[in-house]
Amino acid sequence: MNDSRNATGTGIVLQAEKLVKSYDEGNNELEVLSGVDLTVTQGDILAIIGTSGSGKSTLLNLLGGLDRATRGSVSIAGNALATMSDRDTGKLRNRYLGFVYQFHHLLPEFTALENVAMPLLIRGDSPASCQEKAAATLKKVGLEHRLKHKPSALSGGERQRVAIARALVTEPALVMADEPTGNLDERTAAHVQSLMLELNDTLGTAFMIVTHDREFASRCPQQYELHDGLLRRL
Numbered sequence: 001m002n003d004s005r006n007a008t009g010t011g012i013v014l015q016a017e018k019l020v021k022s023y024d025e026g027n028n029e030l031e032v033l034s035g036v037d038l039t040v041t042q043g044d045i046l047a048i049i050g051t052s053g054s055g056k057s058t059l060l061n062l063l064g065g066l067d068r069a070t071r072g073s074v075s076i077a078g079n080a081l082a083t084m085s086d087r088d089t090g091k092l093r094n095r096y097l098g099f100v101y102q103f104h105h106l107l108p109e110f111t112a113l114e115n116v117a118m119p120l121l122i123r124g125d126s127p128a129s130c131q132e133k134a135a136a137t138l139k140k141v142g143l144e145h146r147l148k149h150k151p152s153a154l155s156g157g158e159r160q161r162v163a164i165a166r167a168l169v170t171e172p173a174l175v176m177a178d179e180p181t182g183n184l185d186e187r188t189a190a191h192v193q194s195l196m197l198e199l200n201d202t203l204g205t206a207f208m209i210v211t212h213d214r215e216f217a218s219r220c221p222q223q224y225e226l227h228d229g230l231l232r233r234l
C-alpha cells in the first residue's frame with residue numbers, strides 16, 4: 001500500500017474519476033451519480049451540499065469504499081479500489097479514513113475513553129498505547145474531563161465530539177462526515193463545526209463534510225454542490 005503523503009508525489013488522498021452509480025429498480029434503473037470527478041488533497045476541507053435525495057450519502061459510501069461504483073474509479077492514497085478485495089478495501093479504509101455520522105453510534109456500555117480506544121484495539125495495538133492515544137485525542141476535542149463518562153452522561157455536542165475523536169484516533173488522512181451536526185441544536189452545531197475547522201488547521205487532517213447547512217458550508221474553503229448526478233465546485 002502506498003503512503004498518503006507521497007502516494008503520487010502530490011499529496012492526493014482521494015481521487016474519483018467519472019464515477020457513476022445506478023440502482024436497479026426492477027424495470028427501471030435509477031442513475032444517482034452520472035460522472036462525478038473529485039480530488040482531495042492532504043489538508044483540504046470541503047463541504048458537499050445538495051438537496052435531499054441528490055446522492056450525497058451514496059457518493060460518500062462510494063468514496064469511502066463502503067459500496068461499489070457502477071462505473072468509474074475511486075482511489076485512496078493512490079490505491080484503486082476497483083480491483084481490490086473487500087478485505088483489502090477495509091484495510092485501506094481503516095488506515096486512511098475516519099468516519100463521522102449524524103448519529104454518534106457510540107457504544108452505550110463503554111466510556112468515552114473506551115469508545116475512542118476501540119478502533120486502535122481492533123487494529124491490535126497494545127491496551128496501554130490505545131488508552132494513551134485515546135486520552136490524547138479526547139484532549140484535542142476538549143473532553144479531557146469526560147474520559148470516564150458513558151455516552152448517556154454526555155451532552156449531544158459532547159457525544160459528537162467523542163465520535164470525532166474516535167474518527168481521528170487512528171490519525172487518518174481524511175475524515176468523511178455525513179451530516180455531523182444535523183442532530184444538534186444551532187449553538188452546539190456551531191461549536192462542533194468550529195472544532196472540525198480547528199482540527200483541520202492544527203492536525204492537517206482533510207475533512208469532507210456533507211451538510212444541509214449552507215452557512216457552515218460557506219465557512220469551508222471548498223464547496224461543492226451535488227445536482228442532477230454531477231458534482232460542481234461552487
Ligand SMILES: Nc1ncnc2c1ncn2[C@@H]1O[C@H](COP(=O)(O)OP(=O)(O)OP(=O)(O)O)[C@@H](O)[C@H]1O
Binds near residue numbers: 023024053055057059
Ligand atoms: N440501496 C439503494 N437502492 C435503491 N435506491 C437507493 C439506494 N440507496 C439510495 N437510493 C436512492 O438514491 C437516491 C440518493 O440517495 P442518497 O441517500 O444518496 O441521497 P442524499 O443526498 O444523501 O439524501 P438525504 O440528504 O435525504 O440524506 C435517492 O433517490 C434514494 O432513494
